Amino acid sequence: MTQSPHEISVAFERFSVKVHIASSDIAFPPTSVWSYIEEYALEDSGLGRRLREKVTGRKIELYGRNQDHLLTFLSSPQFTGAKTHMANLYQKDGFDDYVLVSGGTATDSYDVLLFNDGAELTYLLGPTPDTAYRDAFRVLTEESAPEAHARTAQTHFDSGRYREAVLSARLAVETACGGRGPDVKRRLADAPADVATAGKALYGKRHVAVHEGDTRVEQPDAVQAIRAMRRVLDYLADNSS
Known part of the structure; x- marks a missing residue:
């Protein structure tokens, strides 16, 4: 199965289905949410990672340049060793460590929050003085x-x-x-x-x-x-x- 902000494609043994996601012209005001990284087991014994909102546990859906880029960002605290100093980044409660996501939303429901792509969408892992985490999907500047x-x-x-x-x-x-x-x-x-x-x-x-x-x-x-x-x-x- 593949998914983008506009289409979901599912391939079965004998046929495939494509579902086009229709969105309304209703513009939600920009919002910010504090989220945490949830790690979960995959079928191949690896670890998957996704974002959920702090306290409520709502799933946070967003798209960077591509899916691999998002996964790289979510995995970066482990690869850099920051995970040992930012334990609260993986916990539902507490705001010592977090991923702050800001921007306009396409869906804002009781169980999922879907952010629109665009210039308004920003991602920040904090609090940290490490500039490698700022604007996670943007080109870093000096x-x-x-x-x-x-x-x-x-x-x-x-x-x-x-x-x-x-x-x-x-x-x-x-x-x-x-x-x-x-x-x-x-x-x-x-x-x-x-x-x-x-x-x-x-x-x-x-x-x-x-x-x-x-x-x-x-x-x-x-x-x-x-x-x-x-x-x-x-x-x-x-x-x-």
Whole structure:
């Protein structure tokens, strides 16, 4: 059996069937989900890997350049040895480690979330300062992880994805400080008051974005988050030694 976003082909012993997937013109708003990598046994004794949403366990379906490229991305934590340091990446609960998928969706149901292909679709394994994981299906450029996340934050903001902009802004600061929240607190311990205030404000905006429910992330929130991100990054760049 082969499958693409537009067609499923199944070959039986004496005949084959092709099912064309019809999609409506209804455009769902861009969304972001935290997911984990599920490993499962294959018939040939190997391991298969797929994405499921954290907490709910919903199956996450998406297509990169091709199926092999997606499988390479999902296998990369094991090949690089990062799996031993990112155990939560394979667990349904907890957000210490995750794959963050953002973009427009074609299907958003109780058991499956299918993302559309296109420029809006981004994939990020985090939190990690390792630039090899950013924009997993994109061509890597020579930029640091903080620069990549800061660029992504601005791109999300320009496209009206304010929640994603806040999350990327916080990731830019975290990776610049060492990788995680406690690293930010440590690096900003002796920072001037305006820098420390910016760091706290950005954390507050990120907290709302992660646990968004009754409270929405609006444009002013994203503006404040990006300004705070730039203030902290400028301070870190001036005090890198």
